[in-house]
Amino acid sequence: MSVLERDPGDRVQVLDEDGTVVGELPDIDDETIVQMYHDMVLARHFDKRAVSLQRQGRMGTYPPLSGQEAAQIGSAHALGDDDWLFPSYREHGASLVRGIPLEQTLLYWMGHEAGNKVPDDVNVFPVAVPIATQTLHATGAAWAASLKGDTDTAVLCYFGDGATSEGDFHEALNFAGVFDTPNVFFCNNNQWAISVPRERQTASETIAQKATAYGFEGVQVDGMDPLAVYKVTRKALEKATAAEPPDSGRRPTLIEAVQYRFGAHTTADDPSVYRDSDEVERWQAKDPIPRLESFCRDRGLLDDEAIEAIESDVADRVAEAIESAESVPRPLPEALFESVYETMPDRHHDQLAEIEAIREEHGDEVFFE
Amino acid sequence: MSTHETTGQTQSLTLVQAVRDGLYTEMSVDEDVIVMGEDVGKNGGVFRATEGLWEEFGDDRVIDTPLAESGIVGTAVGMAAYGLKPVPEIQFSGFMYPAFDQIVSHVARLRNRSRGRFTCPMVIRAPYGGGIRAPEHHSESKETFYAHEAGLKVVMPSTPYDTKGLLISAIRDPDPVIFLEPKLIYRAFRGDVPEDEYTVPIGEAATRREGSDVSVFTYGAMTRPTMEAVEELAEEGIDAEVIDLRTVSPLDRESIVESFKKTGRAVVVNEAPKTGSLAGEITAIIQEEALLYQEAPVNRVSGFDVPYPLYALEDYYLPNAARITKAITETVEF
Numbered sequence: 138m139s140v141l142e143r144d145p146g147d148r149v150q151v152l153d154e155d156g157t158v159v160g161e162l163p164d165i166d167d168e169t170i171v172q173m174y175h176d177m178v179l180a181r182h183f184d185k186r187a188v189s190l191q192r193q194g195r196m197g198t199y200p201p202l203s204g205q206e207a208a209q210i211g212s213a214h215a216l217g218d219d220d221w222l223f224p225s226y227r228e229h230g231a232s233l234v235r236g237i238p239l240e241q242t243l244l245y246w247m248g249h250e251a252g253n254k255v256p257d258d259v260n261v262f263p264v265a266v267p268i269a270t271q272t273l274h275a276t277g278a279a280w281a282a283s284l285k286g287d288t289d290t291a292v293l294c295y296f297g298d299g300a301t302s303e304g305d306f307h308e309a310l311n312f313a314g315v316f317d318t319p320n321v322f323f324c325n326n327n328q329w330a331i332s333v334p335r336e337r338q339t340a341s342e343t344i345a346q347k348a349t350a351y352g353f354e355g356v357q358v359d360g361m362d363p364l365a366v367y368k369v370t371r372k373a374l375e376k377a378t379a380a381e382p383p384d385s386g387r388r389p390t391l392i393e394a395v396q397y398r399f400g401a402h403t404t405a406d407d408p409s410v411y412r413d414s415d416e417v418e419r420w421q422a423k424d425p426i427p428r429l430e431s432f433c434r435d436r437g438l439l440d441d442e443a444i445e446a447i448e449s450d451v452a453d454r455v456a457e458a459i460e461s462a463e464s465v466p467r468p469l470p471e472a473l474f475e476s477v478y479e480t481m482p483d484r485h486h487d488q489l490a491e492i493e494a495i496r497e498e499h500g501d502e503v504f505f506e
Numbered sequence: 507m508s509t510h511e512t513t514g515q516t517q518s519l520t521l522v523q524a525v526r527d528g529l530y531t532e533m534s535v536d537e538d539v540i541v542m543g544e545d546v547g548k549n550g551g552v553f554r555a556t557e558g559l560w561e562e563f564g565d566d567r568v569i570d571t572p573l574a575e576s577g578i579v580g581t582a583v584g585m586a587a588y589g590l591k592p593v594p595e596i597q598f599s600g601f602m603y604p605a606f607d608q609i610v611s612h613v614a615r616l617r618n619r620s621r622g623r624f625t626c627p628m629v630i631r632a633p634y635g636g637g638i639r640a641p642e643h644h645s646e647s648k649e650t651f652y653a654h655e656a657g658l659k660v661v662m663p664s665t666p667y668d669t670k671g672l673l674i675s676a677i678r679d680p681d682p683v684i685f686l687e688p689k690l691i692y693r694a695f696r697g698d699v700p701e702d703e704y705t706v707p708i709g710e711a712a713t714r715r716e717g718s719d720v721s722v723f724t725y726g727a728m729t730r731p732t733m734e735a736v737e738e739l740a741e742e743g744i745d746a747e748v749i750d751l752r753t754v755s756p757l758d759r760e761s762i763v764e765s766f767k768k769t770g771r772a773v774v775v776n777e778a779p780k781t782g783s784l785a786g787e788i789t790a791i792i793q794e795e796a797l798l799y800q801e802a803p804v805n806r807v808s809g810f811d812v813p814y815p816l817y818a819l820e821d822y823y824l825p826n827a828a829r830i831t832k833a834i835t836e837t838v839e840f
Contacts, residue, residue, distance in 0.1 A: 197639045197640070197641065197817055198639070198640060198641050226641075245816070246641075247818065248639065248816040248817030248818035248819075248820075249816060249818045250815060250816050250818075250819065252816070253642075253816070264642070266641055266642045266643045266644075267600075267601060267603070267604075267643055268573055268601070299572075299573035300573065302572035302573045302574040302577065303573060303574050303575075303576075303604060304574065304576055304577075304604065305604070330544070330573045331544065331545045331549065331552065332545045332547075332548055332549030332570070333544065333545060333570050333571075333572070333573065337570060337572065338572045338573065339572070403641075405552070406552070410548065410549050410550070411548045411549050467818055468818055468819055470819075470822045472815075472819055473810060473812050473815055473819050473822055473823060474810070474812055477811075477812050477813065484781070484811055485810075485811065485812070488780070488810045488811065491829070492822055494832075495828050495829055495832060498832075499828050503826065503827075503828040504821040504822055504826060504828070505821050506826075506827075
């Protein structure tokens with residue numbers, strides 16, 4: 138029986154909180170497991186530095202990911218070369234795995250339009266700040282892959298527990314169910330939509346069970362268990378790309394990855410107003426990084442030396458990315474008008490001239506006083 | 507019914523505190539008033555505009571909703587028609603679009619469609635505008651969308667005093683009001699605000715500075731750079747009048763025309779993208795009602811016709827004192 142064919146409330150787990158194997162391991166090589174560990178440590182370190190940059194006034198508002206590394210890294214590693222990814226705004230770790238450079242992510246949160254430009258060979262959509270809107274885009278892209286006969290392509294889409302309250306989420310899943318699109322809808326249920334707890338988003342016992350109403354499978358997974366996340370996502374992607382019966386053809390799946398946001402919703406948020414530190418501590422016991430570290434040590438995949446090497450590599454990479462992002466000069470006024478249309482209309486030339494006239498007369502600094 | 511005691515006292519509040527005080531005051535005098543939205547309860551709103559209201563009035567009157575703007579506004583339509591006075595908050599005006607169908611197709615039109623049998627007295631509050639280094643979709647100024655829609659009133663205050671008075675007027679108004687709050691100046695300064703209930707009428711502009719050379723029409727957060735520019739120009743001998751519109755639908759045509767007839771010259775300052783913005787509507791009012799008084803073309807200092815940029819570029823986007831000064835000088839010297 139596929140791991141997807143179970144009760145939506147029967148949470149999939151491979152590692153327990155101590156990193157002991159309690160479920161069937163996914164089909165995954167050791168190298169990938171170590172790479173996943175590396176990427177989780179990298180995402181955690183990046184996150185810590187990004188929060189600190191914001192605190193120092195070197196970056197704008199930033200949404201931290203700490204606690205959610207397993208869900209992001211585990212699922213992104215399950216993707217194949219031809220698959221597409223539609224993120225929300227917190228998946229800096231998954232984006233990194235798929236080829237968005239760290240400095241690009243930093244630039245975006247530093248307020249540079251250049252940070253929104255995804256590299257040409259990377260099929261990751263730009264960050265979606267409005268809630269749940271990307272779920273429909275993901276359905277559309279998957280639908281197109283199906284219509285164009287691209288049988289190796291599946292589409293993974295991230296969104297939060299709060300997003301499941303938006304109409305777009307329901308429309309996206311409904312279309313996917315009706316048109317058999319090769320989608321994996323991946324809900325990062327981190328328990329809190331800013332200050333509103335998961336129980337207040339839906340009276341459903343699980344988010345996974347919502348898939349039933351749209352006619353496809355929903356599965357709940359321990360989102361702080363990277364191997365369980367990998368296993369479930371891999372299976373869902375295989376189903377999405379299964380070309381012919383008897384595999385019943387291409388079908389969507391809803392994955393609910395149960396996890397916790399250790400930090401604030403964004404650096405502008407103060408979670409101590411709405412949740413207890415006891416609760417945070419309970420979830421910190423499920424921290425995905427020590428869990429995978431413990432598993433890797435037991436299997437002889439990592440030792441002190443290897444871990445130190447990873448930590449040092451990660452620190453260097455993040456430091457380099459910060460230096461590189463901070464060395465990008467402030468964009469010039471013409472960037473305001475770039476890429477609004479394919480061809481810049483006359484009124485944009487006039488409006489740019491208005492800015493340039495002021496700069497010429499008074500200097501650039503009058504805009505920044 | 508009222509449990510609210512008058513004090514006769516005045517407090518020194520920021521604009522966002524005046525929002526909170528307006529809600530508190532009106533909730534105290536009218537038990538049909540309810541606040542609903544994302545994070546408005548225990549969290550007190552992401553800008554603290556509803557701080558302490560949940561503790562004071564409880565879960566049934568200060569409601570944390572699921573994350574669904576269409577759900578918030580759509581259920582508020584039913585609540586308003588049934589007899590409550592909902593004050594839904596949309597966390598940022600850039601997130602109003604899921605509710606746009608409800609606002610345009612139902613909030614604005616329920617009275618008209620039912621020939622007055624059902625009405626929709628609600629106030630949809632949302633912070634708007636740029637300048638706070640916010641993330642994408644958090645800085646837009648799209649009041650034109652709502653001013654374009656018959657059946658809605660659109661209020662955009664610029665002082666703590668007006669904010670409380672206009673908010674109470676809006677809640678008491680028999681028609682729906684879109685109440686757009688200039689978050690750039692949420693905490694920029696304090697002003698005297700009476701503790702008691704009072705109203706500031708919707709649809710009436712305020713003269714912020716009297717002058718005889720040129721009329722400058724503005725509203726919301728743009729009143730500040732406008733006043734800065736005008737005070738500097740006064741030292742150079744240009745005597746500008748500043749009209750703070752306060753309500754952008756309905757516009758106070760009388761005040762606009764009266765001021766223009768006195769000066770014969772006009773500059774409009776707003777941060778919405780220029781094309782189709784209310785600056786054009788104000789220009790048209792002047793053309794229609796005061797053409798023979800006109801001494802110079804009307805000059806518009808607006809945002810540019812681009813998606814609101816990420817913050818590294820927003821200082822070029824937002825009208826500033828230098829641009830306003832240049833426009834006023836050109837208009838006066840024409």
